[in-house]
Amino acid sequence: MKIVPVLTLVLVVAAFFIGSLYTELRIVKQGKITAAPIDSVLPEKVAKGTASVDDDPVLGDTNAPITIIEFSDYECPFCKRHFDQTLPQLISQYVNSGKVKIVFRDFPLSFHDPMATKEAVAANCAKDQGGDKKYFEFHDEIFKRTISNGNGLNDDKIKQIASDLKLNSGKFTACLSNKATEDEVKKDIADGQAAGASGTPTFVIGKSAADGIIAGELLVGAQPLAAFQALIDPLLQ
Numbered sequence: 001m002k003i004v005p006v007l008t009l010v011l012v013v014a015a016f017f018i019g020s021l022y023t024e025l026r027i028v029k030q031g032k033i034t035a036a037p038i039d040s041v042l043p044e045k046v047a048k049g050t051a052s053v054d055d056d057p058v059l060g061d062t063n064a065p066i067t068i069i070e071f072s073d074y075e076c077p078f079c080k081r082h083f084d085q086t087l088p089q090l091i092s093q094y095v096n097s098g099k100v101k102i103v104f105r106d107f108p109l110s111f112h113d114p115m116a117t118k119e120a121v122a123a124n125c126a127k128d129q130g131g132d133k134k135y136f137e138f139h140d141e142i143f144k145r146t147i148s149n150g151n152g153l154n155d156d157k158i159k160q161i162a163s164d165l166k167l168n169s170g171k172f173t174a175c176l177s178n179k180a181t182e183d184e185v186k187k188d189i190a191d192g193q194a195a196g197a198s199g200t201p202t203f204v205i206g207k208s209a210a211d212g213i214i215a216g217e218l219l220v221g222a223q224p225l226a227a228f229q230a231l232i233d234p235l236l237q
Contacts, residue, residue, distance in 0.1 A: 049204045049218040051195035053103045056188070057127055057135040059091070060101035066094070066235050067214045068228075069103045069204040071192035074119040074139075075112035076200040077148040081222040084143070089225045099236060101208070104139065106188040107200050112150040118176075119146075120185045122158045125175035129167050137165055205231045 051069045068090075072079045094100035106124075108116030119142050126138035141161045146152025162172045175181055195204055196218050205228070206216020217231050 047196060047218040048216070049195040049197075049202075050213060050215045051105075051191055051204045053212040053214065054105065054187070054191065056103050056105050057132040057139075058101050058103050059132070059136055060095040061098045062101060063208075064095075064098055064101040065208055066100045066232055067103060067204075067206060067208045067216075068100055068232075069105060069195075069214055071105050071107035071188070071195070071197045071200060071202045071204075073106075073108045073112055073116050073200040074123070074142045074146060075116040075148050075150050075152050076109065078222040079201045080143050080146065080148050082201050083140075086223065086225055086228070090228060093225070094228075094232060100232060104136075105192060106185045107192045107197055107202070108185065108189070109200060115150055115153060117182065117185055118155070118158065119153060120188075121176060121181050122162070122172075124181050124184055125172050125178075126162065126165065126167060128175055128181075129171060130165075134165065134167070138162075141165070203228075205235075207235055 051071075053067065053069060072082075090100065090102070095102060106117075106120040108120050123135055123138045123142065127135035130137075138161060141164070142153065145157065145161070159169070159172070162169065192202065196202070197220075199220060201220075201222070203219040204214050204216050205219055206214045208214070219227060219231060
């Protein structure tokens with residue numbers, strides 16, 4: 001038996017695996033993505049965070065006793081995972097029953113730009129034409145169609161979503177270049193950073209307040225429903 005060639009092959013495979021892992025970790029570190037695995041366990045100590053609902057779109061009953069403020073990036077794969085896997089469960093169990101409302105705030109990461117910011121602006125332009133309902137229709141279509149990581153969509157695909165949702169094309173196109181809309185996205189980023197967000201998705205979960213300032217717990221990453229339940233259910237008691 002020739003041990004040396006076999007050992008060489010093993011070492012090459014091991015080196016490739018370690019190199020790939022290092023590259024992935026370096027990318028995550030550079031992007032400051034702090035999203036946790038989907039099956040992660042909620043830590044014993046959860047960080048606190050405070051954020052305003054601002055004038056951002058609300059999903060659910062505006063009078064719900066619990067508020068979740070989500071800081072998200074349309075090109076973030078972890079955000080897409082949350083949209084695909086956990087959000088439907090949150091809606092079914094908490095939003096539809098009037099217990100929780102979800103406020104979506106933009107937090108496009110620089111290494112997903114320019115598309116992440118373009119998508120955030122586009123969704124806000126949809127809101128300008130049709131309120132929160134149209135915003136979330138656009139929001140849903142972005143997450144359904146994007147493949148994430150900054151290359152999920154392009155300008156034509158964004159305009160196609162607008163067309164499919166029957167938005168006024170002239171108003172939509174004008175809105176896309178409106179600096180005020182982009183400034184709204186930048187304000188969300190600043191507020192997210194002030195709340196303690198450094199990656200996406202980041203959630204501030206707390207009791208609703210008349211002034212719209214939510215002081216609650218921070219939950220970071222594409223977490224399972226159980227992680228949300230651990231924070232929401234005690235607030236409902």
